[in-house]
Amino acid sequence: MTESARQTRVSDAYARLREDIRSNRLPPGFQAPEPEIAMRLGMSRTPVREALIRLEADGLVELVPRRGARVLPIRADDMREIYDILTSLEPDAAAAVAARNPTPEQLAPVEVAMADMEHALAAEDLDRWADADDRFHLSLLDLHGNRRLRGFIHALYDQAHRARIVTLRMRGTPVRSTEEHRQILAHLRAGDAEATRRVFRAHRRRASAELLNILEKYKLGQL
């Protein structure tokens, strides 16, 4: 659904349902038949069905015959899957960016996200920090330019969003993550592909182990 595409009921339904899922207004496990969802959104079943098919493709819901759409929970296993994939993909993508010796202009969105991250940390504003964290990672993907990679990782971020938001305050202030991002950015500026890859990968491993430990410690079997 491109920004330039004209607004349709399908795109409206898609955006609203996606945002309700991401914000836990439609919590994991929530299930409703199509007529009910259509009524909630004030439209007929047809655009709702189409939106649900797209959300299913994004891994946010499953369509259960005769029971409607169910918001998929994110279990510890799911987060492990997602982090395994990100740990393979993101460091290689970042290393490829570093290998190109990106200009300061090209790195600007990453720099802005880094600066926002630092400010949010200083202000102890975890929500702003999380947003800046997302932008750091995703702007690197934009810079990298592989569209399939970008699409897939966006979908994984959507799926992981709730688990990350819910556990954010359980993880302590993200001093270490911020420092690791700083190191990654320093290596990017230096055009050092191997160092970028190494530090990024270590960051992903540490951060994902931390979150998975929390999910297991607090018995958050699913979110």
Add this chain to the structure above:
Amino acid sequence: MTESARQTRVSDAYARLREDIRSNRLPPGFQAPEPEIAMRLGMSRTPVREALIRLEADGLVELVPRRGARVLPIRADDMREIYDILTSLEPDAAAAVAARNPTPEQLAPVEVAMADMEHALAAEDLDRWADADDRFHLSLLDLHGNRRLRGFIHALYDQAHRARIVTLRMRGTPVRSTEEHRQILAHLRAGDAEATRRVFRAHRRRASAELLNILEKYKLGQL
């Protein structure tokens, strides 16, 4: 669309269109409005629309407003994107499998694919070889067990299928690829994660460079 799901017009439309695209019966760039596609498949527009949404999510078509569905070509750039992703994901997945010290039973599907590859090579049957090659890679993913990874890579294989089939006979007999698969399997049997990763990654790099060179040499800008 699970195997166990009952057959619907949607699933029928999806399977038929997907197979027509993969086999070039609907070639890249082919474009038709929904009513025409519905007529071809002998059903109404509704199930066709749903099937097309799923095919769009799979990256095989794009839905063009007022112009119907267009079969996406695979350009050299696309193949490069796909191979970059596979070169990051597959070696790590295979290394993770090796690290578990898989039993001979667990490795059986990979062994069968390997044996089929050898036989196909001896018989100079490139189509059978390509099929066995697919099964080698995909059965490793099944063994690995990461569902998101598996789903994504299946979609990439679907997208890459035509380019690989069309260029198969231009690449010469895949003696080298077969040897590399043998080495990968030997390291898997030995439970050597690092060697599995290294050889797999080298294999991916060489094989993708070869195919991309052919796409550029023969000016096959798109397929």
Add this chain to the structure above:
DNA sequence: AAATAATTTAATGTATACATTAAGGGGATT
């Protein structure tokens, strides 16, 4: 011949009708 305007055609997006069938509920039986 080319450009522009007007008209016609047809695709899409959406709503809804309808047949099928699965789920849910209630009553009877064990």
Add this chain to the structure above:
DNA sequence: AATCCCCTTAATGTATACATTAAATTATTT
């Protein structure tokens, strides 16, 4: 209390009607 049977309800899958609008075609003007 548990299970089974029957009936009712309602969800889904699909077809099609319909309004809107974009593309295509035709007519007119330059």
